[in-house]
Each structure stands twice: as C-alpha cells, then as structure tokens.
Amino acid sequence: MPNRCIRPGDNPDLTKERETCTFDTDELAANLYGSRRNLERRREISQKVSADPDFADPIPHEFLSREKAVDATAKKSKVIFQKWKNLVKPEEMPHLVNEAVGIQGFPLALHHAMFLPSLNSQADDDLAAEILPRAKAYEIIGTYAQTEMGHGTNLRELETTATYDKTTQEFVINTPTRKAMKWWPGNLGKMSNYAVVCCQLIIDGKNLGPHNFLVQLRCEKTHEPLPGITVGDIGPKIAYNTTDNGFLALDNVRIPRRQMLMKHAKVSPDGTYTPPIHAKLNYGAMVHVRAHMIYSHGHLLARAAAVATRYSAVRRQGRIENGGPEVQILDYQTQQHRIFPQIARAYAILFAGQEVRDQYAKTLEGIANGQADLLPDLHALTSGLKSVVTFMGGLGIEQCRMSCGGHGYSDASGLPKLYGVQIGGCTYEGENMVMLQQTARYLMKGVKWAEQGKSLSPSIAYLGKKSGKSLIGLKGGDITREHEAILETLEHTARRLAIDASQLWEKRIKGGECKERAWNGVTVEMNRASRVYTRLFMARSFHRRLLSSPSSIRSVLSDLFSLYLHYECVDMAQHLLEDGHCNGGQIQYLKKRLYEDLTTLRPNAVSLVDSFEISDRELNSVLGRRDGNVYEALFQWAKQSELNYTDVLPAVKNYMMPMMEENRSKL
Ligand SMILES: CC(C)(COP(=O)(O)OP(=O)(O)OC[C@H]1O[C@@H](n2cnc3c(N)ncnc32)[C@H](O)[C@@H]1OP(=O)(O)O)[C@@H](O)C(=O)NCCC(=O)NCCSC(=O)/C=C/CC(=O)O
Ligand SMILES: Cc1cc2nc3c(=O)[nH]c(=O)nc-3n(C[C@H](O)[C@H](O)[C@H](O)COP(=O)(O)OP(=O)(O)OC[C@H]3O[C@@H](n4cnc5c(N)ncnc54)[C@H](O)[C@@H]3O)c2cc1C
Secondary structure (H helix, E strand, O other), rough: OOOOOOOOOOOHHHHHHHOOOOOOOOHHHHHHHHHHHHHHHHHHHHHHHHHHHOOOOOEEEEEOHHHHHHHHHHHHHHHHOOOOOOOOOHHHHHHHHHEEEEEEOOOHHHHHHHHHHHHHHHHOOHHHHHHHHHHOOOOOOOOEOEEOOOOOOOOOOOOEEEEOOOOEEEEEOOOHHHOOOOOOOOOOOOOOOOEEEEEEEEEEOOOEEEEEEEEEOOOOOOOOOOEEEEEEEEOOOOOEEEEEEEEEEEEOOOEEEHHHHHOEEEEEOOOOOOOOOOOOHHHHHHHHHHHHHHHHHHHHHHHHHHHHHHHHOOEEEEOOOOOOOOOEHHHHHHEEEEEHHHHHHHHHHHHHHHHHHHHHHHHHHHOOOOOOOHHHHHHHHHHHHHHHHHHHHHHHHHHHHHOOHHHHOOOHHHHHHHHHHHHHHHHOOOOOHHHHHHHHHHHHHHHHHHHHOOOHHHHHHHOOOOOOOOOOOOOOOHHHHHHHHHHHHHHHHHHHHHHHHHHHHHHHHHOOOOHHHHHOOOOHHHHHHHHHHHHHHHHHHHHHHHHHHHHHHHHHHHHHHHHHHHHHHHOHHHHHHHHHOOOHHHHHHHHHHHHHHHHHHHHHHHHHOOOOOHHHHHHHOOOOOOOOOOHHHHHHHHOHHHHOOOOOOOOHHHHHHHHHHHHHHHH
C-alpha cells in the first residue's frame, strides 16, 4: 500500500518503515482534514509558505533573543495579514500561521482567538457595524482582557469596575487596586490598541456582575497609551515568548455607553438593565476558545508523536538479541508503549475536536434564534474536554520528549517548546480543576434527571441506562463486539462514578454541611466523574469516526481504536475494578490485548504519523524531519548557536582565561 512520503535520499530505515505501510496515507490524511481538497490545500499552503522569501528565517528562532523573535514574528504577521490575507480561507488561517510563524504566538493571536469572536457574538448591531469591519481589516488590533493579578478563575470576584454615569451616558472603567490590574492577556502588552475588557457592571451602586466593554488603549496614530492607561509586557514565560502577555491598569477611563457589548445584556441610556436570555452568555468568548482549542491541542500532540515515532525509527541503540544488529529503538516494547498511545490519543483528540466544533456551531445558531438550551451541554462538554485534553496532551508530549533520550532535551527536537506551549492550556481558559467542577455540576443534574426519568442530552444519555455485566474478554475474537463491550464498560464506569459522587455529596449535606462546603469535600471524586465522562465522549467520538470511515482505512483505524480503548481501560483500571464491575482477569486480558496492539501497529506507526501531514517547516524539529537524516541536521543546527559565532567567547576571554592564567601563575 502506498505511503506517499517516500523520497530518494531518505534515511533507509524510514523508507523501509514506509514500505511496510498497509493503508493509503493520503486517504487517512484526507479523512482527518475533511476531504482530498482540504488536504491538497494544506499542502499547497505549506509549499507556498516555504517558497515565500518573506517567511525565510536567516537563523532558527531558538537562537534569537526575545525582542528579536518578537520582531521577526511581527514582520511575518504583517506579510500574512496583508499579502496573504485574501489567498486563504479563514479556516485555513491557523495552518498558515503555524507554517509561517510557528506556535509561540504572534501579534494577532488574541485578535483572532478572542477579540473578533467576542465582538461577533456579543456586540450589538450598531457597535458591530462600527468596529468589526475595522477589526477584520486589521486597521486596529485587539485582545481580550479578563484575568487580573488577583483573580482569574473566579470571575465573579474580578475587581475592575465599569460604573454607569447616566449624566454623560458613559461608563467609567477603573482598576481599584494593584491586584485588580489585568494580568496575562495575550498581545495586551505591546501589540494591541484595543481590548474587550471584562468589568463588574455597576449601575446606581448595584453590582450586576462581569460584563464586557470595548476600550481603546492606545492612540491609533502614535500607538502611545491613552491618558489613564498603564500597559506593558509581563515578562518571559515557560513558552509563548513571542506573545506579549500584558498588564493593564485603567484610571477612571471614560467610554461611551454603546461600547458595552450589548447583544445579550443591555443598558439603556437611562441606566435600565436588561439581562441576557442565559445568564452566562457574557462568558461566550471562553466557550468559543474552549470549543476550538481541543482540535489545536490534538495537533500539538500529533506533532510530538510524529517527532518521537520518526526519530525512534531512525535511532539505533542496543540489541534485543545477543549478537544481532543494533535495533531501531522503535522495536523496544517500552518505546512502543510510550509512543503509540500518544498517536492514538492525538487522533482521538482531533476527532473529538472536530465534533465539538460542530456542536459549538449548532449552539451558536440556536442562540442567534433566541434559544440557549444547547448551551449547558456544550459548556459541560467543552469544560471537560479542555481539561482532559490539555492534561493528556501535556503528559503525552513529555513522554514523547523523554522517548527521544538526550536529543529530546534539546530545542533542536522542538519538543521542549511544544511542551511549554501545550501545557499553558491546562491553565488558560479556566484552570483545569475548576473547569472539571463545571462539568461535574452538570453531571449532578444529569444524575437527578435520570432518576426522575427525564430526557437526557446525547452526551449524558448513558446516565439513564442500566448496567449489565461487563463483557470485556467474553466476546470471542470479534473486534466489533469487543469495541462495544469496552464502550459499555466505560459507560457503566462513567455512570457509576457520577452516581457515587452524587451520593457522597448528599451524604455530607445530610450530615449537616451546607451544599457548598459539602461540595468541596467531594471535588476530587467529582472531577474523577467528569474525566471519565469526557473520556467516554472521546471514545464514542472515535468510534463514530471509525464506523463512518471508508473501507480503505477502516482496518488501520480499527487497530488504532483498539489500542486506544485498551490503553484507556488499563490506565483507568482502578475505576473499572473499584466496584467489582470488572475483575482482575479482565484487566489482565486488556493488558494482553494492549501488548498485541503494539505489535499489530508497529508496521504502520511511521505511516500513521505521516498521515498527520505536518510539513517539516511546521514540525520545526531536527529529530522529526520527514527524511530522517537527523544526525547531519543536528550538527548543522548546533553550528548556528550564537555561542559558535567566535571560537573564543568574550566570557572566556574576560573571566575564565584570566582565572586560569592567575591560577597557573600561582604554581
Ligand atoms: C468557573 C466559572 C465558570 C464560574 O462562574 P460563575 O459565574 O461563578 O458561575 P457558577 O459556577 O456559579 O455557575 C452558575 C451556572 O452557570 C453555568 N455556567 C458557567 N459558565 C458558563 C458558560 N460559559 N456557559 C454556560 N453556562 C455556564 C454553570 O454551569 C452553572 O450552571 P447551573 O445550571 O449549575 O447553575 C467562571 O468563573 C469561569 O469561567 N472561570 C474561568 C475563567 C477563564 O476561563 N478565563 C479565561 C480568560 S481568557 C484566556 O485564558 C485566554 C487564553 C489565551 C488563548 O486562549 O489563546
Ligand atoms: C499562557 C497563558 C495565556 C493567557 N491568556 C489570557 C488572555 O488572553 N486573557 C485573559 O484574560 N487571561 C489569560 N490568561 C489567564 C488565565 O486565563 C488564568 O491564569 C486562568 O484562568 C487561571 O486563573 P488563575 O491564574 O487565577 O489561577 P488560580 O485560580 O489562582 O489557580 C491556582 C490554583 O488554585 C486552584 N483553585 C482556584 N479556584 C479553585 C476552586 N474553585 N476549586 C478548586 N481549586 C481552585 C486551581 O485549581 C489552581 O490549582 C492566560 C494565562 C496563561 C498561562
């Protein structure tokens, strides 16, 4: 079967891997990206970016100072959003940006991720008509400023205020304390001249909770901060260092009434407040990002899996049999056990990410027609997915990094930066432990609805089902039935954990604790229930994708799905065993099946990561390059280190040489 990545001059081990492929790598890639046409466009964009001299990097970003890297990124962003703007469709933009500037952020990241989406979904028609065309034409750059130094997770306690002044029909935006300074928003520090700022809305002394306001921060001509505005960069971070995450203090800055985002909640000129159809529509920009970040995080894990798999196919170290040749490290079972689940999880996350994006679009349609009934389900699902996927992705990338040995520790591998970028997702858009509790709130309601025989939305329909005996290991050799048996066991486990958590909570309440304190006493269990609910959704979503896949890739996807399910169950064995639903023998059976899966998948491992269709430029990894010629490339990469510009560094000349000389003269 063709793997279309084979080229003359490639590392022979990698070519051999590709020759053993049992499926059409283009078919799988087309399925992943939605169609052949999408795949071709992806390739076209990759090729054109590589050929565009405006995107050429004289030296890799890894060797640039932060200031120079920010400069280079801004320069390329201008090319993207001027020269390239009309050459790509909006949905192709993330790929173009990844190719052209990489993953560490760029001046318009938050403009796209949150500024435009919040204006689109929350500004009323008048404000939208005025500001959106300018924002879409990049006449202005905006960001989303919500988090403060003292509060991020708990929005209700944000301190920044927007006090309505009826006499002038203005809001007065104010930062009352040091810790009320906005802190963290991406591109706030240096790039943006506007922001959607989240403030407590105060009318006639009454606090109506967090609402969003459009605030101009800098002069459009000089880019100097406007009077009353203190703004700057918060300094270097684990990653995202080409992003100017910023601080902002507002000293009684006045904005016109119509700059409140009033599509849902409204304030009339006389100060009358009209609430939105759903109390949390003001939080819409976060739901938007959570719904979209699942897919992009799947892609980050896919990159790491591609690097680790390809490198493990070209790296030879040690022997499995005495006297045999040094083996490809990919032949070690431990290496397979480290990396293959990451390949499977990357596919699972990408599939789930695509489903949740569709669900988001449907929910938005409903809201546009005055119906917010799909929102609670979407909020629970996106909160759970956001938390599970970012955590899983972080562990996965770190496994991939360690699986590359010493070279994985070098920036040449691309893995440390990938990890740094990815792991930010555990914190931003709501810290994971907190967001899992949002999911758990919904599950607790679901448990009650199920008890009352009420109808349940698809993501929690399992709460209303009855458990049978687990059929894992009892369904003979039929893989389809085995998949079903495992999915049913996961459903049982998700249901059981939700019901147990609900009962624990109730017990504490009956014991005299108030609801909230009782909740805090059971949140570890609540979050477990949320994670398994989410992992069940991911497994179901992968299964749906398998069932609808064309026959040409069905077999390899089925192998991958088997590995995915077996790995997830072994990983969650504690939950499967805890109530006796599964027994030790069934867990042993799952482990045996998992080890068989590793062997089954081995010949297709490289081809599965080739189907992620990530160009060398986008992958930005000496170890993961398509041709596998890693050793020469490593040397060429290292030669570009600024420490190698001279043979004798000033640091050596000024300090080490005199020290050695002085010590020698003492002898
Ligand atoms: C943790 C939150 C959600 C708590 O909000 P709060 O107002 O205190 O609400 P409750 O926990 O009491 O919940 C009441 C009720 O509302 C439901 N709900 C909450 N949020 C939503 C929502 N977004 N959509 C729909 N429904 C929602 C909740 O389920 C409850 O329903 P009940 O039926 O059970 O009553 C809140 O404080 C929060 O979201 N915190 C996280 C902050 C956050 O995410 N910040 C992100 C800042 S931007 C950023 O990080 C950008 C990063 C860069 C990038 O993305 O590139
Ligand atoms: C890379 C990056 C980019 C960001 N970009 C933006 C941006 O563009 N705009 C913006 O506004 N913000 C941004 N943020 C801020 C981000 O949204 C917040 O940091 C995030 O929401 C977490 O809030 P926090 O920092 O207040 O954490 P905290 O809430 O202080 O969390 C600290 C600890 O307390 C625990 N905790 C807090 N509350 C609870 C609870 N109720 N129950 C149990 N445990 C709890 C958490 O689990 C965590 O362990 C960004 C952050 C990062 C890292």
